[in-house]
Amino acid sequence: MADELYLENIDEFVTDQNRVVTYKWLSYTLGVHVNQAKQMLYDYVERKRKENSGAQLHVTYLVAGNLLQNGHVCHKVAVVREDKLGAMKSKLSTIASVHVYSIQKALLKDSSPLYNTDYDIVKTNLQHCSKFSAIRCAAAVPRTPPDPPRAPASAQSPQRQRDPDAAGAVNGHGPPAAKPPPQQPRGIMGMFAAKAAAKPQDTHKEAKAEAKEAPGVSAASSKPPTKNNIMNNFFGKAAMNKLKVSSVPEQPKEEKEVVKPSVAVAEPESSPNAVAEKPGKKTESARNQQKDKKSKTKRADRSDDEEERDLENVKKKRKRIKQLQSDSSDEEADVPPSPTPEEETAPSPPPVPALKTELEPTSTEGSAGGRKRKRKRVLKSKMFIDEEEGCMGKTGCALHSPELTLLT
Amino acid sequence: MFSEQAAPTAQGLLSPPSAKPPTFPRVPVSGYSDCSQPFQLGERSFSRQYAHIYAVRLAGMRPGLEQRARSRWGNDIALRKLSELQAGEKCCVVGTLFKDMQLQPSILQEISEEHNLVPQPPLPKYIQPSDELILEDELQRIKLEGAIDVQKLVTGTILAVYGSEQDDGKFLVEDHCFAGLPPPLPWTGPSSDRFVLLASGLGLGSVSGEALLSTQLLVDMVTGQLGAEGEQSCAAHITRVILAGNLLSQNTQSRDTLNKAKYLTKKTQAASVEAVKMLDEILLQLCTSVPVDVMPGEFDPTNYTLPQQPLHRCMLPLASAYATLRLVTNPYQANLDGVRFLGTSGQNISDIFKYSSMDDYLEILEWTLLAGHISPTAPDTLGCYPFYKSDPFILTECPHVYFCGNAPHFQSKLLQGKEGQQVLLVTVPDFSATQTACLVNLHDLTCQPITFSSFGADSED
Numbered sequence: 007m008a009d010e011l012y013l014e015n016i017d018e019f020v021t022d023q024n025r026v027v028t029y030k031w032l033s034y035t036l037g038v039h040v041n042q043a044k045q046m047l048y049d050y051v052e053r054k055r056k057e058n059s060g061a062q063l064h065v066t067y068l069v070a071g072n073l074l075q076n077g078h079v080c081h082k083v084a085v086v087r088e089d090k091l092g093a094m095k096s097k098l099s100t101i102a103s104v105h106v107y108s109i110q111k112a113l114l115k116d117s118s119p120l121y122n123t124d125y126d127i128v129k130t131n132l133q134h135c136s137k138f139s140a141i142r143c144a145a146a147v148p149r150t151p152p153d154p155p156r157a158p159a160s161a162q163s164p165q166r167q168r169d170p171d172a173a174g175a176v177n178g179h180g181p182p183a184a185k186p187p188p189q190q191p192r193g194i195m196g197m198f199a200a201k202a203a204a205k206p207q208d209t210h211k212e213a214k215a216e217a218k219e220a221p222g223v224s225a226a227s228s229k230p231p232t233k234n235n236i237m238n239n240f241f242g243k244a245a246m247n248k249l250k251v252s253s254v255p256e257q258p259k260e261e262k263e264v265v266k267p268s269v270a271v272a273e274p275e276s277s278p279n280a281v282a283e284k285p286g287k288k289t290e291s292a293r294n295q296q297k298d299k300k301s302k303t304k305r306a307d308r309s310d311d312e313e314e315r316d317l318e319n320v321k322k323k324r325k326r327i328k329q330l331q332s333d334s335s336d337e338e339a340d341v342p343p344s345p346t347p348e349e350e351t352a353p354s355p356p357p358v359p360a361l362k363t364e365l366e367p368t369s370t371e372g373s374a375g376g377r378k379r380k381r382k383r384v385l386k387s388k389m390f391i392d393e394e395e396g397c398m399g400k401t402g403c404a405l406h407s408p409e410l411t412l413l414t
Numbered sequence: 415m416f417s418e419q420a421a422p423t424a425q426g427l428l429s430p431p432s433a434k435p436p437t438f439p440r441v442p443v444s445g446y447s448d449c450s451q452p453f454q455l456g457e458r459s460f461s462r463q464y465a466h467i468y469a470v471r472l473a474g475m476r477p478g479l480e481q482r483a484r485s486r487w488g489n490d491i492a493l494r495k496l497s498e499l500q501a502g503e504k505c506c507v508v509g510t511l512f513k514d515m516q517l518q519p520s521i522l523q524e525i526s527e528e529h530n531l532v533p534q535p536p537l538p539k540y541i542q543p544s545d546e547l548i549l550e551d552e553l554q555r556i557k558l559e560g561a562i563d564v565q566k567l568v569t570g571t572i573l574a575v576y577g578s579e580q581d582d583g584k585f586l587v588e589d590h591c592f593a594g595l596p597p598p599l600p601w602t603g604p605s606s607d608r609f610v611l612l613a614s615g616l617g618l619g620s621v622s623g624e625a626l627l628s629t630q631l632l633v634d635m636v637t638g639q640l641g642a643e644g645e646q647s648c649a650a651h652i653t654r655v656i657l658a659g660n661l662l663s664q665n666t667q668s669r670d671t672l673n674k675a676k677y678l679t680k681k682t683q684a685a686s687v688e689a690v691k692m693l694d695e696i697l698l699q700l701c702t703s704v705p706v707d708v709m710p711g712e713f714d715p716t717n718y719t720l721p722q723q724p725l726h727r728c729m730l731p732l733a734s735a736y737a738t739l740r741l742v743t744n745p746y747q748a749n750l751d752g753v754r755f756l757g758t759s760g761q762n763i764s765d766i767f768k769y770s771s772m773d774d775y776l777e778i779l780e781w782t783l784l785a786g787h788i789s790p791t792a793p794d795t796l797g798c799y800p801f802y803k804s805d806p807f808i809l810t811e812c813p814h815v816y817f818c819g820n821a822p823h824f825q826s827k828l829l830q831g832k833e834g835q836q837v838l839l840v841t842v843p844d845f846s847a848t849q850t851a852c853l854v855n856l857h858d859l860t861c862q863p864i865t866f867s868s869f870g871a872d873s874e875d
Contacts, residue, residue, distance in 0.1 A: 029639075039435045049430040052430075068641070070645060081863070082865045082867070086869060102645050103427070104424055116868075120868070128695070135699045141646060141704075143439075146702045146737075146738045405468040405794075406472075406552050
């Protein structure tokens with residue numbers, strides 16, 4: 007009978023293999039609920055003792071209940087040997103539970119074999135350690151691994167944010183490594199295509215909205231896991247360049263247009279250029295904003311957007327250096343970002359007032375940030391001077407005076 | 415609270431196997447929100463002096479203290495700054511306390527060559543009868559004497575003193591008052607029994623293995639493997655486990671690498687590596703069954719200064735795969751099922767213990783609540799981050815449960831305030847020493863200790 011099988015199993019474990027059989031060990035080994043394991047052990051002890059009163063069995067029990075200790079009622083949970091069971095039960099005012107904890111052949115001197123048995127069996131079953139427990143927790147689910155759900159998730163979230171017309175482009179921004187490369191160029195060129203599509207509309211607001219959404223998009227897709235970024239790193243700038251160049255003929259032209267900001271600005275190549283630059287600048291200023299927000303970002307943490315933008319920046323950088331403009335995309339110093347927007351606005355002559363006005367908020371923000379930082383340093387020294395002047399008459403304060411405060 | 419409900423089915427498992435045993439669902443988490451943003455430091459810069467903390471602390475607590483002073487000593491009392499004091503005039507001054515202690519360890523004295531001092535060994539208490547109290551505000555300081563308990567108070571407390579300046583330049587105190595209990599929070603606790611288990615000082619990695627089985631029993635009880643059906647169904651009402659610090663033992667802190675020669679210590683692993691692996695396994699067992707909040711403590715691998723930042727999840731790869739694991743700061747503040755918890759891993763209380771005559775951890779805990787500041791001795795004797803914008807340790811709202819970890823033994827008290835505040839003060843004992851954890855019932859703000867024991871070579875039943 008299946009019911010009796012466990013008795014034989016326990017018999018084998020205890021007498022033949024000379025193991026310490028705890029309820030937990032039995033539950034994992036036989037694959038049963040812990041309570042059933044406890045009852046099985048009890049059953050085994052009872053039967054064995056009935057048939058053979060001289061059985062070499064030592065049992066430990068778990069007793070739990072209320073105990074009056076030090077003036078308050080304490081809940082005591084104890085593992086006791088069989089001979090001390092009665093004494094412990096009488097000490098407790100209320101008994102909450104009693105059950106068999108373990109069975110073994112030899113008399114245990116201390117509880118370390120019990121601990122070791124449980125430790126070993128749990129170690130081998132770490133992945134489902136609550137499988138046979140009496141409590142199920144619905145909230146205890148492993149966190150979903152980042153890769154597979156990323157694509158639909160990122161596709162959905164930017165879609166919610168963006169205008170419907172640019173939705174397709176955003177998909178490419180979501181950077182699943184699993185998705186084949188063609189998506190990325192589609193994304194990159196999609197970005198430009200979307201902005202080119204925005205050309206005819208040609209309003210500040212649209213460009214601005216896109217710029218705002220760009221950080222939103224990049225924020226949404228800046229959660230991508232390291233893996234994806236490594237994959238993209240693998241594609242590398244050279245590979246990305248190749249992809250970009252080979253796949254879309256239109257794209258290099260647009261990039262070049264974007265790349266020549268100040269010089270091209272004056273030319274009446276006009277609205278396509280200007281608008282193409284605007285989005286380019288938008289993404290740049292948005293990127294600057296983003297950079298200002300982010301503190302030391304490590305390479306692995308950068309989103310795909312940044313990778314793409316870095317590509318553009320690299321290209322722009324080369325051009326910029328010729329024109330004495332430093333793009334601060336890769337620098338993490340605090341001060342340079344603030345002058346660069348200013349520098350950008352300076353050479354770009356008035357023909358692009360739209361560009362300038364849009365850049366100003368970001369540049370003032372960037373420079374205000376830079377100024378703010380500088381201001382902080384200056385303020386500190388001013389405070390010192392004030393306090394020094396203030397401390398007169400009585401001896402200097404130990405806590406409030408900076409010089410005398412010991413740096414603990 | 416467990417036992418009464420569990421008693422009827424206590425002996426149920428002393429029987430042959432019955433039909434399919436019941437499985438109890440864990441009570442779901444309702445209304446958890448983490449309020450420890452003030453304790454989370456982003457970018458840290460240590461290039462500032464610590465004087466700014468005292469400045470913002472005084473500025474932050476001054477309005478509340480002035481209001482308390484007025485309500486206590488009359489609306490028409492004169493509130494003066496130290497620079498405006500006139501001899502003989504009865505007035506009230508708000509300032510920061512500084513306790514001048516001879517025995518206070520001073521790094522300057524230690525390294526001073528002219529004294530040729532051997533650094534003094536750490537003492538349990540550094541107080542002496544000759545200690546003096548000095549009140550400081552932004553610009554000046556003045557010695558205090560009179561109706562003020564010098565031994566009890568510690569440096570860094572903001573208080574209001576009422577008295578007058580004497581001719582000898584000291585301030586004679588007639589009365590003093592602290593900020594008092596902060597304003598109460600509305601009570602939105604659960605309508606039925608919900609428990610939170612507080613444990614601290616697991617002390618993994620220690621040489622002795624006695625507490626290991628007790629730790630295993632604790633985990634088994636919370637995850638519902640231990641006990642009869644009644645107890646298991648009660649354990650299913652535990653909504654959260656908070657581990658308040660010192661998950662690793664002090665033994666893992668030994669730095670042989672500093673003292674011994676390199677060839678001896680090259681291949682040895684730090685003791686904390688093994689301990690953290692053990693911790694990971696224990697946390698994994700807990701996380702598969704109950705939400706866990708892990709606070710770092712004095713001996714845990716995180717920064718030393720308060721506020722301690724959460725342990726990094728890369729140290730706990732198995733357990734951090736589960737969303738139920740939350741690595742939180744020390745101090746920790748959160749809303750659990752509508753009940754506001756605030757607590758530390760005990761460094762603030764033990765530091766005040768060293769520099770004050772107060773001996774009882776519960777008394778010190780209550781005193782910090784009445785003084786309106788979690789850790790007044792930081793940064794003087796307890797390491798602290800140099801805040802300059804605001805002091806996050808100032809208590810602005812009165813929590814419902816205020817705990818400290820790693821206390822010598824379990825104590826709890828329900829404090830009632832004048833404005834309707836109700837605070838459950840709990841000192842969570844060190845588990846590795848006492849094998850005791852605390853169970854807080856969110857429904858009626860009561861607390862019960864749970865002790866685990868096993869039999870040793872010398873069972874003293």
